[in-house]
Amino acid sequence: MGGKGLFITLEGIDGSGKSTQARLLADHLRAQGYQVVQTREPGGAPGAEDIRALVLQGDPDRWSPETELLLFTAARRDHLEKTILPALNAGKIVVCDRFADSTRVYQGVTRGDLRDKVDELHRLMIGREPDLTLIIDMDPETGLARAKGRGGDEERFEDFGLDMQRQMRAAFLDLADEFPRRCRVIDGNRPPEEVAAEVNAHAEAALL
Ligand code: ADP
Numbered sequence: 173m174g175g176k177g178l179f180i181t182l183e184g185i186d187g188s189g190k191s192t193q194a195r196l197l198a199d200h201l202r203a204q205g206y207q208v209v210q211t212r213e214p215g216g217a218p219g220a221e222d223i224r225a226l227v228l229q230g231d232p233d234r235w236s237p238e239t240e241l242l243l244f245t246a247a248r249r250d251h252l253e254k255t256i257l258p259a260l261n262a263g264k265i266v267v268c269d270r271f272a273d274s275t276r277v278y279q280g281v282t283r284g285d286l287r288d289k290v291d292e293l294h295r296l297m298i299g300r301e302p303d304l305t306l307i308i309d310m311d312p313e314t315g316l317a318r319a320k321g322r323g324g325d326e327e328r329f330e331d332f333g334l335d336m337q338r339q340m341r342a343a344f345l346d347l348a349d350e351f352p353r354r355c356r357v358i359d360g361n362r363p364p365e366e367v368a369a370e371v372n373a374h375a376e377a378a379l380l
């Protein structure tokens with residue numbers, strides 16, 4: 173890895189199994205002797221976690237898509253400065269549950285039609301893409317049922333329903349076509365260990 177670390181992100185609709193796979197991948201890589209930082213968005217640093225609570229809790233119409241874009245980008249900038257870049261500069265592997273592709277899909281396509289602004293803010297304030305992005309593809313009904321089954325108080329987005337889950341799935345698959353060098357699509361409609369085997373294989377290929 174030449175001392176520069178490896179930045180891996182997991183993406184996909186709500187309930188697709190990203191957090192499960194992020195944990196399994198981090199465990200697998202640690203067992204191989206790698207130093208791994210497992211993190212998530214929105215959040216992943218103390219300030220960014222405060223922004224997470226603001227943006228994920230409350231009424232669905234609490235924030236406009238434009239305000240959401242600013243909040244997610246602010247959280248990402250803090251996460252990048254405090255967690256991601258220091259780990260990569262120390263030669264570690266960063267496994268991150270969601271990153272800028274989620275903003276491209278949610279604020280760019282489904283919750284707002286803001287893709288140009290998403291890209292402009294990304295260029296100005298983030299300017300870093302993952303080395304490898306694993307998109308866990310999932311039937312929208314199953315994803316929604318899984319996400320709802322989890323409960324909790326962070327359901328501001330899941331309240332938007334099945335139609336939006338369908339659009340999100342299509343938008344993630346479009347991103348895989350747009351960024352073929354770093355994106356891999358993985359079928360998430362299988363037992364977690366089977367999905368994990370494919371996730372591990374892609375990560376190991378990127379480490380060669
Ligand atoms: P996400 O982070 O994408 O929202 P999670 O990893 O939190 O998804 O998974 C959502 C729910 O589905 C959890 O209850 C989890 O245990 C379950 N789950 C995750 N992966 C699978 C799978 N491959 N098959 C069945 N259930 C799964």
Ligand code: TYD
Pocket residue numbers: 185186187188190191213214228244269270271272274275276278279319329330
């Ligand atoms: P997350 O906790 O990963 O939800 P889940 O585990 O259900 O997939 O993310 C919370 C929500 O935030 C999710 O619905 C997607 C949304 N989100 C955006 O709209 N834009 C973003 O930039 C990010 C990172 C997340």
